[in-house]
Amino acid sequence: MDxxxxxxxPPVFCPGCSHDKVVHALDQAxxxxxxxxxxxxxxxxxGCSGLFDTFFHSHAFHGLxxxxxxxxxxxxxxxxxxxxxxxxxxxxxxxxxxHLLSTCRRNIDITLLVLNNFxxxxxxxxxxxxxPRDAVVGSGFLNRLEKPMDICQVAGAxxxxxxxxxxTYDDALVAELKAAIxxxxxxxxxxxxxxxxxxxxxxxxxxxxxxxxLALLPDVSGYRKRNERMEYGRAYRxxxxxxxxxxxxxxxxxxxxxxxxxxxxxxxxxxxxxxxxTAGELICLxxxxxxxxxxxxxxxxxxxxxxxxVSEVILSxxxxxxxxxxxxxxxxxxxxxxxxxxxxxxxALSPEALVIRAEGIELxxxxxxxxxxxxxxxxxxxxxxxxxxxxxxxxENRVLTMDMLKGALGFRFKKEVLEMxxxxxDKISA
Amino acid sequence: MGLTLMEGNEAIGWGAMAAGxxxxxxxxxxxxxxxxxxxxxxxxxxxxxxxxxxDEIASIxxxxxxxxxxxxxxxxxxxxxxxxxxxxxxxxxxxxIPIVIVDVQRLGPSTGSATKGADGDIQFLQxxxxxxxxxxxxxxxxxxxxxxxxxxxxxxxERFRCPVFVAANKEISMTRETFDLDALDLPEVVERxxxxxxxxxxxFGAAEGRQVPDFLPxxxxxxxxxxxxxxxPDGYITTDPAxxxxxxxxxxxxxxxxxxxxxxxxxxxxxxADTLVVAYGxxxxxxxxxxxxxxxxxxxxxxxVLKTLWPVPEQLIREKAEPYTRVVMPEMNLGQxxxxxxxVLPGKGIDxxxxxxxxxxxxxxxxxxxxxx
Ligand code: SF4
Numbered sequence: 001m002d003x004x005x006x007x008x009x010p011p012v013f014c015p016g017c018s019h020d021k022v023v024h025a026l027d028q029a030x031x032x033x034x035x036x037x038x039x040x041x042x043x044x045x046x047g048c049s050g051l052f053d054t055f056f057h058s059h060a061f062h063g064l065x066x067x068x069x070x071x072x073x074x075x076x077x078x079x080x081x082x083x084x085x086x087x088x089x090x091x092x093x094x095x096x097x098x099h100l101l102s103t104c105r106r107n108i109d110i111t112l113l114v115l116n117n118f119x120x121x122x123x124x125x126x127x128x129x130x131x132p133r134d135a136v137v138g139s140g141f142l143n144r145l146e147k148p149m150d151i152c153q154v155a156g157a158x159x160x161x162x163x164x165x166x167x168t169y170d171d172a173l174v175a176e177l178k179a180a181i182x183x184x185x186x187x188x189x190x191x192x193x194x195x196x197x198x199x200x201x202x203x204x205x206x207x208x209x210x211x212x213x214l215a216l217l218p219d220v221s222g223y224r225k226r227n228e229r230m231e232y233g234r235a236y237r238x239x240x241x242x243x244x245x246x247x248x249x250x251x252x253x254x255x256x257x258x259x260x261x262x263x264x265x266x267x268x269x270x271x272x273x274x275x276x277x278t279a280g281e282l283i284c285l286x287x288x289x290x291x292x293x294x295x296x297x298x299x300x301x302x303x304x305x306x307x308x309x310v311s312e313v314i315l316s317x318x319x320x321x322x323x324x325x326x327x328x329x330x331x332x333x334x335x336x337x338x339x340x341x342x343x344x345x346x347x348a349l350s351p352e353a354l355v356i357r358a359e360g361i362e363l364x365x366x367x368x369x370x371x372x373x374x375x376x377x378x379x380x381x382x383x384x385x386x387x388x389x390x391x392x393x394x395x396e397n398r399v400l401t402m403d404m405l406k407g408a409l410g411f412r413f414k415k416e417v418l419e420m421x422x423x424x425x426d427k428i429s430a
Numbered sequence: 431m432g433l434t435l436m437e438g439n440e441a442i443g444w445g446a447m448a449a450g451x452x453x454x455x456x457x458x459x460x461x462x463x464x465x466x467x468x469x470x471x472x473x474x475x476x477x478x479x480x481x482x483x484x485d486e487i488a489s490i491x492x493x494x495x496x497x498x499x500x501x502x503x504x505x506x507x508x509x510x511x512x513x514x515x516x517x518x519x520x521x522x523x524x525x526x527i528p529i530v531i532v533d534v535q536r537l538g539p540s541t542g543s544a545t546k547g548a549d550g551d552i553q554f555l556q557x558x559x560x561x562x563x564x565x566x567x568x569x570x571x572x573x574x575x576x577x578x579x580x581x582x583x584x585x586x587x588e589r590f591r592c593p594v595f596v597a598a599n600k601e602i603s604m605t606r607e608t609f610d611l612d613a614l615d616l617p618e619v620v621e622r623x624x625x626x627x628x629x630x631x632x633x634f635g636a637a638e639g640r641q642v643p644d645f646l647p648x649x650x651x652x653x654x655x656x657x658x659x660x661x662x663p664d665g666y667i668t669t670d671p672a673x674x675x676x677x678x679x680x681x682x683x684x685x686x687x688x689x690x691x692x693x694x695x696x697x698x699x700x701x702x703a704d705t706l707v708v709a710y711g712x713x714x715x716x717x718x719x720x721x722x723x724x725x726x727x728x729x730x731x732x733x734x735v736l737k738t739l740w741p742v743p744e745q746l747i748r749e750k751a752e753p754y755t756r757v758v759m760p761e762m763n764l765g766q767x768x769x770x771x772x773x774v775l776p777g778k779g780i781d782x783x784x785x786x787x788x789x790x791x792x793x794x795x796x797x798x799x800x801x802x803x
Contacts, residue, residue, distance in 0.1 A: 060657070061495065063491070074494060302544070
């Protein structure tokens, strides 16, 4: 096979830089595996290792610092047959730490080559997440305070099923690269090397020293078995294939007549668990059965099963412009939390407005007509009060009719839930 | 005519599907989360991809990779997420990556109020990235716009190879509303122009007389280079000032010179009015009511609703404002887009009404400014 190296752009690194060797080893691995440039995308990070893509005659994607794995993930999901190889330095690894952990957990078929030379070469030799504490680097004393991390142990703990370490100067480098590239899933090769431009000016390190340091590190081959599982893209497509296609949005044809013309504003005030939002939706759907336009705005805290729940609905035969509540024609008050949330509204209600109040709920003074309903006496439980209130509203021939409400229930609920809703309607109507 | 009940975010999702969206990635954030929920429901069963990134930076990064590999991609977030997208947005601008970015605005600054609306990001969307080049921002007024403008956003992203923002607002996105889905006036779906292979492929080489380079996907039979570095037409780093200037000028001109072709707006012209209300987003709805009420009073006003906010449709604004002695602009912020009006309409009296309290601007408040200034 032909080399994948870009003949018009030979590698340019500082003399003696180990990146140069890795470029050639990667080319050898790819050609020996039978890949041509169209089969491969090289995604590079920022820094000296970020030059890799320009030296190869392949697809190339050079992006922002630390984010190479994010692009690689998008590309791989879009082009499952493409070989995706990412190169980054120990700098990119540190700044993109969250992406590293997530890519390990995902196990997407990407090969990450970390060109680890223990410092930020391009910006002047500052410390990185792998700089030894006793090294002399461009960050003054700061690296003495931070513990360097073992990339492979971190990646293995995060779920990477293929992690390995190699020295740039090891004869086995090409074989390791080939094994990493051949693996179907996320593979990470931590390649230790020398940065003569910056790091080895002040720190004694040579190929022998690298080999000796590597030999001291714990074995990581166990992660392969421990983290073995199906590749992310393959698993994704398998899961997706089993999903049912979503149904098209429902269209509601007008068959009923609304009891009033003009803008009708309804405010439902309750607490979490009272199905206030569902009641608001039912009013909207009921409106649609009469050809009315509807808007619904809800207000509830981030907590679930606690606190206020408020729904504001507007119905009108014309398109609704302003969606705020200005002059409600009906207010449904079912819990002190909701009433408290809109307490200032009550004094402004007009005498024509109707308030449906659950027995026992205190209201601020209001000019509106108040109808108290004893839901408990009718053996209706609190989560059904909102629905029952809509029946009361329909009996008052206000905003909606029973036909409209029944139509809405048919659109909103199916089978047993619909039967339960109808039972509530019967109870309150009795 | 049948009515469909949907919240704005759901309509954005359905609009994206209608435009051919095949890739979505996002990180949950109120009030944008239901876009992600919708895409997760709609995309995977139809062979598309929906991912949840580990953060916002990853989410948009997935999209940029997928887009360069040929998919139509969208992401959605709110103000705090746009901040995190910033560097990726400049990448998409400078390296001509089509992407639709939905910003469901919430009340800021910072974490602010997750469930309160605002239009506080309107300048930020244009200027919140490095380099100072133009972007496209479309602002929906209602659920119908959420559907159709999202389609337009995809079409523009494909046509101009650039990020296109949908500047929604919690008050539209999380409000449920009825609309007649089958009566929508939908645009035709546009696909990015692919290289025909007759010339050697240059990933950033715009053909003679064109301002946008032809596209080929990463992973195809022709090698494609993408880079965030300052590049020449071949996608390799360039240091040649003439080549750099040419590229920057082209990125600027491709949007600035075409904005009249994608200036979306509505207008309500009231005969005898001396005032023009200019509004966008959810505030345009209150403005419509205010203008209707004002029509019955002494001082009448017309209304111009801008739906293309960036690049600023200067020609349209000048033309439409010309007959009026006075302009009124209400905004759910402390004065952002009004700066553009002041710039485009020097010498015109402009009254501003700004609110930043988490509540909608009321029709009565706008009417008050129309009547009394
Ligand atoms: S600075 Fe270091 S890593 Fe960068 S090219 Fe020079 S030797 Fe290599």
